[in-house]
Amino acid sequence: MKTLKILTVAVVGAIAIAVVSGMLDTHERTNLFAERPVPNQNKKQTPVKEKATVLKGYHIGDAATDFSLINIDGEKVSLKNYDDAKGFMVIFTCNHCPYSVAYEDRIIALDKKYKNLGYPVIAINPNNPDEYPSDSFDAMKVRAKQKGFTFPYLVDAGQKIYPQYGATKTPHVFLLKKEGDQNIVKYIGAIDDNYHDENAVKNNYLEDALQSLIRGEKIAVTTSTAIGCRIK
Amino acid sequence: MNKLLTLFVLLIICTACDNRPIATVTAIGQDGLRETVLPGDKVKVINFWATWCAPCVEELPYFESIGSSYLEDVDMIFISLDEKKNIQTAVEPFLKKKEIKSTVLLLDDPYAAEWIPIVDQHWDGAIPVTLIVSKNKKQFYNKALSKADLEKAIKEFL
Numbered sequence: 533m534k535t536l537k538i539l540t541v542a543v544v545g546a547i548a549i550a551v552v553s554g555m556l557d558t559h560e561r562t563n564l565f566a567e568r569p570v571p572n573q574n575k576k577q578t579p580v581k582e583k584a585t586v587l588k589g590y591h592i593g594d595a596a597t598d599f600s601l602i603n604i605d606g607e608k609v610s611l612k613n614y615d616d617a618k619g620f621m622v623i624f625t626c627n628h629c630p631y632s633v634a635y636e637d638r639i640i641a642l643d644k645k646y647k648n649l650g651y652p653v654i655a656i657n658p659n660n661p662d663e664y665p666s667d668s669f670d671a672m673k674v675r676a677k678q679k680g681f682t683f684p685y686l687v688d689a690g691q692k693i694y695p696q697y698g699a700t701k702t703p704h705v706f707l708l709k710k711e712g713d714q715n716i717v718k719y720i721g722a723i724d725d726n727y728h729d730e731n732a733v734k735n736n737y738l739e740d741a742l743q744s745l746i747r748g749e750k751i752a753v754t755t756s757t758a759i760g761c762r763i764k
Numbered sequence: 765m766n767k768l769l770t771l772f773v774l775l776i777i778c779t780a781c782d783n784r785p786i787a788t789v790t791a792i793g794q795d796g797l798r799e800t801v802l803p804g805d806k807v808k809v810i811n812f813w814a815t816w817c818a819p820c821v822e823e824l825p826y827f828e829s830i831g832s833s834y835l836e837d838v839d840m841i842f843i844s845l846d847e848k849k850n851i852q853t854a855v856e857p858f859l860k861k862k863e864i865k866s867t868v869l870l871l872d873d874p875y876a877a878e879w880i881p882i883v884d885q886h887w888d889g890a891i892p893v894t895l896i897v898s899k900n901k902k903q904f905y906n907k908a909l910s911k912a913d914l915e916k917a918i919k920e921f922l
Contacts, residue, residue, distance in 0.1 A: 732874070
């Protein structure tokens with residue numbers, strides 16, 4: 533009887549050791565489970581390859597590409613259709629990102645103020661809605677209506693435009709100035725340096741750059757960094 | 765005799781498991797960040813994330829699991845960029861749900877342009893990102909990492 537008990541305990545012990553050593557053996561388990569299926573993998577593969585060659589994006593002084601992207605009203609928008617504009621605030625932004633949301637009111641205010649001075653906002657959502665469902669075309673329409681967007685809110689369908697600009701996150705601003713038939717990149721970065729509290733902003737990067745452009749002066753700070761949500 | 769054996773088995777199980785408690789959040793500022801990115805005794809793996817960041821939330825379990833299998837050699841540190849006011853409502857519930865036991869710090873400083881260069885000159889501010897530092901080496905990953913990527917990256921430091 534005693535032998536049986538000892539045997540039972542020994543068997544339990546052996547099982548426990550086997551389980552534990554299995555748990556510890558994480559090194560060879562990377563392929564134990566099937567890969568998570570990726571929706572639309574065929575569609576995605578082409579832009580990924582393109583990204584590898586153009587990921588660097590624009591630098592100050594580069595000519596930015598024009599585009600023809602669908603707006604939330606169903607119409608296509610291109611920079612070349614803005615005859616009266618002197619330039620553009622191209623802002624990559626989206627619905628899902630709290631940093632983008634924090635800046636919505638400020639983007640509306642900038643558009644209202646600077647559209648009349650020749651620099652309208654063009655907002656582009658660069659995200660794949662399969663990655664972020666709240667960035668879908670329908671959700672964009674809803675959000676734009678809720679907030680009363682005064683500017684176009686475009687879809688980067690196929691994600692072909694944001695890699696050319698070199699946008700990596702939302703929000704990400706590219707301030708362009710028309711020179712001849714080109715749109716030259718004058719400022720890249722954040723709207724200002726405090727997403728959390730507009731009244732505590734120390735550096736109004738984008739507005740300072742706009743003011744310099746309008747006055748025909750050199751822009752003092754042409755790039756800035758800020759936290760944002762990685763474009764996917 | 766039986767009791768002894770049972771005790772022995774239990775002992776084996778407990779020492780093999782990661783029996784650290786679920787992490788709690790420590791808020792830091794720019795000085796704390798500066799200290800955190802300095803090399804330590806072990807290899808430091810510092811991951812910047814937030815509860816609202818989908819690609820961050822996706823990769824965090826890989827970091828936790830690899831961290832717990834390299835406890836002897838690696839200090840796994842998660843720096844959350846969530847707001848302080850969400851520690852109890854969002855961050856700590858998330859840590860509990862995902863059973864995160866590594867060190868969790870939280871940096872709620874909106875002036876990111878001031879502290880981004882402390883982490884890396886090449887960081888454009890998108891998250892997730894990961895910094896690995898040892899006494900004589902530093903590597904910054906300005907992207908999300910797969911489990912295999914992360915393990916490979918860590919092995920280069922061991």
